[in-house]
Each structure stands twice: as C-alpha cells, then as structure tokens.
Amino acid sequence: MQEHPHGHVENTAELEAFYRDLDSMSTTALWLLLADQMPETPKPKAVPFLWKYSRIRPQLFRAGELVRPEQANRRVIVLVNPGLKEQASATRNLNANVQMVLPGEIAPAHRHVASALRFIIEGGGAYTAVDGEKTLMYPGDLVMTPNWSWHDHGNETDGPMIWQDGLDMPMVNALDAPFFEAYTGMQQGYTRPVDASAREYGRGGLKPTWEKWDKPYSPMLNYSWDQTRETLHRLAKDSPGTPHDGVSLEYVNPQTGGPIMPTIGANIQLLRPGEHTQAHRHTMDVVYQAVEGSGCTIVNGIRFNWEKNDIFVIPKWCLHEHANASKTADACLFSYNDAPAMRALALYREEGLVDNDGYQEVNSVFQPL
Template sequence: MKESDELKAFDAKLQSENLGPLWSSIHALNTIEPKAKPIPYLWKKAHIERHLEEAARLMEVGGAVERRAVFLINPGMKDLQPLGWGGATQTLYAAVQAVKPGEIAPAHRHTTTALRFIMKGRGAEGRVDGEKIPFEPGDYLITPTWAWHDHANQGDETVLWMDCLDTPFTMYMNVCFTEFHPDKQQPLQVPDDYSAQRYEGGMVRPVSDRTPQIAPLGRYKWEQTSRGLEGLSRFDPDPIEGYAVEYINPSTGKDANDRIGARMQKLPLKFRGKAHRHVHSCVYHAFKGKGYTVMNGVRFDWSEGDFFVIPSWTWHEHVNTSDEEEALLFSTNDLPIMEAFQFERAEELQEHDGHQQIQEVFEPIL
C-alpha cells in the first residue's frame, strides 16, 4: 500500500498515542512465513570453557553463588532485557554448567522445565524430587517443572554438562516462579538411581506406570542410547537425519520432558544430509566428531564440544566431514510446544538434489 504524506503523518500520530494503523502494518503482523528473531549461530567449545575456567577462579559454588554456568545468547535476541532473556532461540535457553570437586549447587525449583546432557567428567550427581541420580558422560537427565533439584560433585574432577530450559518461553508468558529449599540439599526419599533401575528393561515399564506421569524416568543412560543407535545403524540412514533417536516418557510415549524435546543422532562416515526446515527451533551440541551444518546458505563448521542453533523455519543440512569417525549430535527442541498449539510444519528442499548452495562460511568468536 502506497501512503500519502498525510496518511503517514496520521500513522505516526496513532503510534505516538499507543495505537496502531493496521492498514500499513498488516503484512508485518501477518507474515507469509515465519521470520525468526534469533539467527543461526555457533559457539566454540574452547571459547565457552575458557570463560568457565575464569569463573571458577573468581567464585565458589554453594554460598552466594548458586550455579556456575555460562549461557548462550543468540545475537538476534540480545536486545531483549534482561540478558536476551537467556535465549539461544526464542523458546530455549542453553548453558554449560561446571561443578568442581567438593562443590554443592543448592536446591531450588522453578516453573521453567529443564534437562541436562552430561558432556564430560565423572563423580557428580544430582538430586531431583528426592532421588539421587549419578552423572556419566552421555547421560540425559530430566528436571520437570517445579521439581526440587540440586547438584554435587563428590569426585576428583570438574564435571561439565549442558543445561537446557524453556526460560525465554516462560519469560514471554510471564509465568516463572522460583522457590529455594531451606536446606542446601533436599532429603532423599527413594534409593539412589531409583527410576533408572526401575527401567533397566528398556522398552518395558513397571505396571504401576501405566498411568501417565510427568517424568517417571529421570536418567537416560548413555549405554542404552548408544545401543539404540547401533541397532538403527544396521540399516540405511535417513537421508536427512542419518541415524536419530529421541528420548521419550515411557508412561506416555511422548517427549521425555513435556515442554522440551531431545534427540541424539549419528552421522555415518562422510554423510551428507539433505536440507529441510521446520517451525520448531533446535539447540545442538556436538558430542563427538566433526563436520558442518549449512543454514540458509551459510556453512557452520563444528567439532567436539561446540554448540549451534537452528532457528524456526531455517533451511539446514548436516555433513560429517570425516572418513574415520562417526559424528554424534545431541539436540534439544521446542517441538512439544509447537505441536501442542498445532503450529508445526516441515518442508524438504527440492532444488539441487536437496542441497543448499553455500554462499559464505561463518567465522565464530575464538
């Protein structure tokens, strides 16, 4: 719509009085397709860990400091106050948390829901609603909404893990409550690693869990996830994902965390996935191997320990550049939220045999 100078002046007057002219803004409000606020981005492992080491020099966890964690702020989100809402994407917060030997991160709970993926180190454990859960590299752990949780390291090495919460979503909805436990650690109510022992059988469940529960299984052991990927690997890989599994709630069959999805995928040697895009956004952690992901024509090179984000409706494809080592990618997503509101849709790239033309290479902060 072409506006006259008089109409433009009228539009400005409306806005100055906290009103809006739909005639000139309808296409900005009703977009033809999603226009994500966050942008494709990548953070290098060494960059994050260097700052965690400095944080470890400056502070101890357990007193005034509750958690030692460095979180990812997407450049497209950083104008939001405070601190870009902690947004790696418009719905997902992601961080790397470090707990040194002897430290206890005190107990609290909040309406944001959380999950953890153990990156490296042994000897740490968490308590979630009265259950002590050991942490091993490759484990995936659930902290449901409003569940008491604390962390401790009784080993002799620093333990690092990825945190993912739906903080930007709860910030936008203005629904975040937090409560602090009167004791540094909550009391234990069941045997250690109770839920994982109840589910030793894998794809069978205790009869008592036929009734849906929010998180009957708190720890998904790496050895079981690895076996799942090995079984898939006897067959041809998916042309987009390679070999991928998702973590599910055994009492419902839905995502293990009710608001945040999570997956582990393996890219076989020299795998070159085809491109697609979807409404849900993702945060990726390169658990093993090296390769690159093309997002909207930009190549993002990653290696073990790195993080990258795929915003909503972004073309993307994954490539394993090695002919010697398979690549493992852990990822989180907001698919449960998108499906709940029936927003989700996906599309596969048809041109160029399903592959994007690389127009530039991303240069990360080192």
C-alpha cells in the first residue's frame, strides 16, 4: 500500500506563500484537504453513545414544572452526541429526543419538512393527530408524523405521556431545505375517524381498493405494539432470523412494501434468551431503544449495557453486535435509521466481521452519564 494514499506535498516557503495568496482570493489547494475530505472509509464525528432512561426521566418531570408546551412549543429533551455538540443531535443525520405531555396539555399543531416518528415509552391513551386523523398512543406503538404533515399532540388522560421522537432534521438542515409552519390555533380539525388508517391498512396483505394514496410515505399513522409484538414473537418461534440482528422485522409502507418514510426506516428485533449476534457494520446511523429485557451491544470494542427504555446510537461504519443478557427471557430492540436516504443516494454499504468468527474483542465498558 502507498504510504500516502492521497499523495504528499512537502512544504516549502514558496508553497506557504502560494497558499496565502490562494486564501486571500477565497480559494485553497485540494491536496491540503483530500485526506480529511475523502477518507478511505467513513470517519463519523458522532461517537457510539448511550443515555439511561432512568437519568432522563426525572429531568423530563423537572421540565414539566418549568415549561408548558404552549410556551415552549414542545417539551422535549434533546439527546446530544458528544461528538456533535455544534449540531446538537444524536447522530449525524438523526435527532433522538424525549418528549412529555402532561394531563390536560396540548402540544400545538404545526408542520415541517423534517419527518418524524414517535416510539411510545410511558402512559396510555394520549393522542397524536396527523392531517385530520387522530390516534391514541400506548407503549411500544410507532406513530408517524411525516414530511409536511400537520400534527399536534394532546393528553386527555390523567397520567403523563412520554415518548421518543426520531427526526431527520439534521439531514434536512445539512441539505439547506428546512421549512416550518405553525397552525392557526392549537389543534387541527379532524376529518377522519380515530385510527382510521389502522382499520384501512393495519392487517398485512389487505388494503382498501378505493383508497388513492400518492404521498411518498406510509399511510399508516400508528403501528400498534400489540400487533408488532405478536408478529415478532410468533416468527421467533420458528425462524432463525439473521446472524447480525436476530429476528428482525422492518416496519413497511403497505402500499409499496418499502420503508415507512423516504428518509427514515424503522425496525423491531428480538434476541432469544442467550442469543449473541455476529458483528457487522453499515453506512447508516442507527438509534436504538430497548423495549423488552436487557442485554448489551458491543460497538467498536466498547460494551454498552442496556435495559428497558435506554436509548443508544451506532454511528456509520462502527462494528456492532448485540447480546441478550438473559438465559430465560427474550429481549427486544426498536431502532430507526437513515438507510432509505442512504440507499436512494447509492451510498449504502454493509459488511460482516470475518475475523474471530464474527465477534469483537471487548476492550472497555461504557459508563453512562
């Protein structure tokens, strides 16, 4: 292999003067940038990281005493990757946030081109309304608020409602394409029955013949946990699944069989008792949330221990493998990723670890903050 794959120019006084002159004309020499701007493999600034839900939850309740959604628009705690403090996001392309709506509160209606999904953590029966349809949310539900759809959240129950928000906002902003609009009024009008889309599309393999849907995302507003869990556990009984993810299912757009949104994909996976997957890496950012059980994920040789509701991120091209810590109980992980965007741009790559039978050496254990 060449010593300097990008070439190498020895510095001289004449070159220094040349670089200064280029700089004065708002130009520079490409050979000064190549190694940084065109690395041989991805070098994400984001680091693998984990946030304990037990540490985030009390801060949400503290925020509950300090601000109301009608002041703050959204009562949301943003998970900030230590490698991405400037853009304040969990990964390069994805936000992972945690939101709480208290009884009687409304998070006012608005829309934005950043697409979002919600994965419900706590509470039961508060609603999200999207483009005239309302859904009641329960733990484990996946609720969609896609690109430019009007959405508001409200809590008519007597307990707090908490969920994770996943957004593609950093990607939209990197492309300089954000738009945002506030609704006139707190809540939008309802034009469809509650959970209409679940009745139309919620049974796999069937869809209404009269429904015309030409939007570039799934018509399903809520992928209910009851149905997801049942499908996952039933499949785990008789399918080996994949070597890198255990029994893994993708949430799909029932119109196309493709991802739920053009920029964000979502998966649910089950690790059987004692299961330990082999390591692989890919060019997608992944945000995980533990849903059932406990275990660990080894990322670039660092062991991240997780339990129910913890959130962790795997930046692009980091080797990772998952293990269920229990010998008797299943473990489930929900995740979302930027793979649909990466695939659309022909930037998606994936490879398994070949050495050491596909398992990494563990060098350290992550200490959560």
